[in-house]
Amino acid sequence: MLANQLSSDYRSYVIKIENENDFPLFRGYGIMREQRGKQIKTNGSRGADKRNPPYKPYQNPTKVTLKWIRGHNGNRGNDAADELARQAASLRVAGPEPIIPIPFTEYKTWLHNQTQTSHSVLWSKTKECKHTKEAVPVLNPRLTTKLLQLNRPKLRTVVGMITGHCPLNKHLSILGITDSPLCRACMETEETPIHVMLQCNGVAEQRAAHLGSSATLHEALGDLGGLLSFWSELGWLE
Numbered sequence: 196m197l198a199n200q201l202s203s204d205y206r207s208y209v210i211k212i213e214n215e216n217d218f219p220l221f222r223g224y225g226i227m228r229e230q231r232g233k234q235i236k237t238n239g240s241r242g243a244d245k246r247n248p249p250y251k252p253y254q255n256p257t258k259v260t261l262k263w264i265r266g267h268n269g270n271r272g273n274d275a276a277d278e279l280a281r282q283a284a285s286l287r288v289a290g291p292e293p294i295i296p297i298p299f300t301e302y303k304t305w306l307h308n309q310t311q312t313s314h315s316v317l318w319s320k321t322k323e324c325k326h327t328k329e330a331v332p333v334l335n336p337r338l339t340t341k342l343l344q345l346n347r348p349k350l351r352t353v354v355g356m357i358t359g360h361c362p363l364n365k366h367l368s369i370l371g372i373t374d375s376p377l378c379r380a381c382m383e384t385e386e387t388p389i390h391v392m393l394q395c396n397g398v399a400e401q402r403a404a405h406l407g408s409s410a411t412l413h414e415a416l417g418d419l420g421g422l423l424s425f426w427s428e429l430g431w432l433e
Contacts, residue, residue: 326359329389330412341419349423352432356388356412356422362432363387379431388412392425401428 288294315334331338342350355361364386368376378386380397391398392406392415405425409415415422426432 324358326387326389327357330357330416332413338416345419349419352423352426353416353419355432356392356426357416359388361388363391391429391431392422398429401425404428 311334318328318334321328342353345353352361360366364373364379365376366387367373376385378384378390378395378397380391381395384390384394389412392402392412393409395402402425405421405428406415406418407421409417
């Protein structure tokens with residue numbers, strides 16, 4: 196009952212029974228496992244004495260069928276077992292302690308969800324970072340993913356638009372680098388990311404070409420490509 200050659204995609208377990216009539220007792224057995232051309236043999240311990248069996252053996256011959264299974268696909272028994280395992284994994288654990296340990300991935304998921312919830316509550320309650328909260332009123336994992344894909348110069352530009360800490364006249368005047376905080380295009384109000392991207396008539400043509408009709412800074416951040424091309428054409432952040 197041994198397999199001489201077996202593909203590396205297969206894993207097989209072969210049970211050798213000394214007496215098929217004694218199959219229920221598993222009096223003597225050997226497990227032959229062959230994978231990737233290697234054979235590992237593990238001998239099972241002997242059971243009760245054959246002369247005094249604890250159970251009455253079957254009178255009729257027992258037929259044992261061995262079947263090669265490629266992975267767990269296409270086999271009705273394995274497919275059913277996998278489905279039951281998925282159903283069991285979705286059930287709430289009940290019973291006396293200790294129970295089967297929870298997978299590490301479950302802890303990671305729980306910790307991630309708890310962190311996101313705590314972060315959301317903290318962000319919604321804070322009274323600081325007014326400019327940033329106008330740009331990102333709620334946590335936005337999708338925006339985070341997009342930002343992490345940008346190179347450093349582009350990321351610096353977008354973060355400057357979110358926080359307001361960028362080389363525009365309002366922020367530069369606070370730092371004492373420029374004398375006037377007024378917008379260089381219209382000279383009517385302070386030069387801030389919100390004013391330039393949403394309100395300034397002096398750059399209305401560029402804004403329409405790259406940002407469309409965004410009404411809020413949050414909407415403008417929905418198109419990072421348009422936002423970056425807008426500032427690239429203006430050249431004010433160089």
